[in-house]
Amino acid sequence: MGVVRELSLLGQAVSYLSTSPDIYRAWRTDPATPVGTASEPSSVTEGLPILDRYGYLWTSLGVPNGDLFDIPEYDEPDRRNIHAATIGVHCSAPRAIENFLDMGHFPYVHTGVLGIEPHTEVVDYDVQIDADSNELWATQCLFFQPMAAATSTAGEMVGYTYRVPHPYCSLLYKTSPLDESRMDVIGLFVRSVGPDRIEAHMILSLIDDSNTDSFIRRFQQSIFAQDKPILENQNPKLLPLDPRAETPIRSDRSAIAYRRWLSDLGVTYGVIPED
Amino acid sequence: MIKIYDYILSVNCYKQRLMMSILDVPFESIPIDFYPGWEHKSEEFKKINPLGHIPVIDDDGFMLRDAHAILIYLASKYDPTGLWYPTNNPELIGETAQWMLFAEGTTNTASAARLHVNLGYEFDIEACRAGAHRLFRVLEEHLWFREQENLGWVCSGEQPTIADIAIFPDVILSEEGGVARIDYPALRRWTDRVKRIPGFVPMPGIFPVGDARPISHEGEANA
Structure with a gap:
């Protein structure tokens, strides 16, 4: 038996329950199995597809096209996989992803940590859509960071790679301060609660054998809390996909590509034009 | 050195960090995994505070909990000017207590x-917002009349008090709660x-208007 819980996904009410060990069900909310009541997984007949991956439950209101994106690093035996936080934000999912891809704001919003004046230049980087996976990648990104990670001891030029494997999920690979040959992975998985309401899940897959989870979470949550007022003050709330709607600059190449990619995918939720 | 059981995104913990920064009191932050770890609700932490909340300070063995009580203690002990908690002035101390409430x-x-x-706390969100607006309207009018007298703080003295420190974080982060x-x-002019108070330190989600101390991310000593 498990207790039926409910949340909103893309504005639709979805019920779910979990029973140990690791049995999960999700379905469109139905008066036959009311929220808050105890129920058996076997009683769910018209279920939605469900996956238990990277510490989160994933579902789809439609028919998933292939498997969820792979994060090979997640399974490396010496990695620390940490759920850093789930935080509600009053913004649209694509605004959150676009901010995650942006380096230009580091010195002004994450002052003294991910950037510092006068090191404000975003040097040119490459953006491409991977033809096989249809994922967006921004590579060769380089930025001066006073404190790139919880484990940093000094400022350094940090290499970044951004990956957008899903319209509302992004992964950031950055040089590990403890092992220069490997990359730390920071993931932002966004659940669209409504068009301009999200829950942002932050996941870390790190090379770090010394710091506590609490210490690492505190660092990531601090960073995210600095982004929050920026995200919540963007207008319009929904992300305009028309390239003429907002004026990009040279460092916004990943944002331009992201918007075009969303257009090509036919995404209509959290964006302008809306469905 | 003062130890504070701390969570960087807690307004009540920030009130203490802000006060100690302004008073130039060095302190050591002991990060509590408030979210998502709920460490403050653990049996181990309840030995420190049976109520299961933060902040708690440990000043050389003297333990004190509750944000506004700690502000009174810090100002009483570490402010040699006596202005932040003006105990020598009956009117001002009464006002300070009133605005602390x-x-x-x-x-x-x-x-x-x-x-x-x-963080998904189960509160009646509309009641919280309506209550906040009711209080903000009262404070707005009060501060407007203060400004007509060339006074800038919630109490009627010429200097800020711990009441300003107690109210400021709730106000400046209110937009996060809608x-x-x-x-x-x-209210915006007051924030x-x-x-601009010398020694001002922000927390994540608050942006300084001018020179401010950097937010400490180390969870280590703040000097």
């Missing part, structure tokens, strides 16, 4: 709304004045 209200409305939105401040110009 008001701060309990802003914490339980504006900051509760923030916890609901950010409580907009656009209708409160005097700018607080940000």
Whole structure:
């Protein structure tokens, strides 16, 4: 038996329950199995597809096209996989992803940590859509960071790679301060609660054998809390996909590509034009 | 050195960090995995505070909990000017107590709304927001009349008091809880004045208006 819980996904009410060990069900909310009541997984007949991956439950209101994106690093035996936080934000999912891809704001919003004046230049980087996976990648990104990670001891030029494997999920690979040959992975998985309401899940897959989870979470949550007022003050709330709607600059190449990619995918939720 | 059981995104913990920064009191932050770890609700932490909340300070063995009580202690012990907690002035100390109680209200409305939105706390969000606006309107009018007398703080002295420190974090982060401040110009001018107090330190989500101390991310000693 498990207790039926409910949340909103893309504005639709979805019920779910979990029973140990690791049995999960999700379905469109139905008066036959009311929220808050105890129920058996076997009683769910018209279920939605469900996956238990990277510490989160994933579902789809439609028919998933292939498997969820792979994060090979997640399974490396010496990695620390940490759920850093789930935080509600009053913004649209694509605004959150676009901010995650942006380096230009580091010195002004994450002052003294991910950037510092006068090191404000975003040097040119490459953006491409991977033809096989249809994922967006921004590579060769380089930025001066006073404190790139919880484990940093000094400022350094940090290499970044951004990956957008899903319209509302992004992964950031950055040089590990403890092992220069490997990359730390920071993931932002966004659940669209409504068009301009999200829950942002932050996941870390790190090379770090010394710091506590609490210490690492505190660092990531601090960073995210600095982004929050920026995200919540963007207008319009929904992300305009028309390239003429907002004026990009040279460092916004990943944002331009992201918007075009969303257009090509036919995404209509959290964006302008809306469905 | 003072130890504070701390969570960087807690308004009540920030009140203490801000006060100690302004008073130039070195302290050591002991990070509690408040979210998502709920460490403050653990049996181990309840030995430190049976109520299961933060902040708690440990000043050389003297333990004290509750944000506004700690502000009174810090100002009484570490402010040689006696201005932050003006015990030698009956009117001012009465006003300070009055506005400290008001701060309990802003914490339980504006900051509760923030916890609901950010971390999913189960509060009646509309009641929290309505309550916050009711208090903000009262504070707005009060501060407007203060300004007509060329005074800038919630109490009637010429210097800020711990009451300003107690109320400021609930107000400045209110938009995170969906409580907009656009209708409160005097309140916005007051938050700018607080940000210009020498020794001001922000927390994530608050942006300084000028020179400020950097946010400490190390969870280590702040000197």
